[in-house]
Amino acid sequence: MTISSKALALYLNDFLQVGQYKDYAPNGLQVEGKAEINRIVTGVTACQGLIEKAIVLKADAILVHHGFFWKNEPEVITGMKYKRISRLIKHDINLFGYHLPLDGHETLGNNVQLAKQLGIEDVEICVNVSQNLLWQGKLNSPLSGEQLTNLLTEKLAHKPLHIEGGEDKISTLAWCTGGAQDYIDIAAQLGVDAFISGEVSERTFHNATEQGIHYFAAGHHATERFGIQALGEHLAQKFGIEHQFVDIYNPV
Known part of the structure; x- marks a missing residue:
């Protein structure tokens, strides 16, 4: 078709x-x-x-x-x-x-797809924050920073940079895929244990450690691979067209 x-x-x-x-x-x-x-x-x-x-x-x-x-x-x-x-x-x-419409889509977008990959529960959009691009939820069981690093590495095929800024165990999370490291300040205000995004800046280290929140820079490319795949699969099913996802390597 x-x-x-x-x-x-x-x-x-x-x-x-x-x-x-x-x-x-x-x-x-x-x-x-x-x-x-x-x-x-x-x-x-x-x-x-x-x-x-x-x-x-x-x-x-x-x-x-x-x-x-x-x-x-x-x-x-x-x-x-x-x-x-x-x-x-x-x-x-x-x-x-x-771009942003794919980040924010409530069923196929990058943020909701990342939550599915990590098994995050009670997922919700932080309404009226940064065009509804910041999301939050909780893990089904608390993880250490090392355990969450391992989970991210397994699901994203990319080892994240972990900045240890919070308590030993991580239960609650906020996240925004891609280059959203500066949302960490909003995440800290939400009171979550950790924030996940794609990239990291020099200032991110201080923002995390001084506000008592873990930060995981899990890769811009790695965190944004799932939304476009889900959208392509949706189009194939809806219109009967052929679809193939091509993953061009990018370590950033």
């Missing part, structure tokens, strides 16, 4: 509630390709490696979390950006990108 690129864009924009977010890049169809889509490749970032793999797989569209045209980046299409976009155009491949 197939779906038109325009129909898919309309569906995704509505399903992911794009209009609710103030984002750093356009969400939706970013580069137009074939009018009809039968095969989609999903990935975290629209890097050259993902594009080349999609060409080999004869994809009609690529669906990513990190697309193109970010705020404050050069507007000209030269160098790396030209190489990427020219390959898409040459092979008539559509590029769809969904």
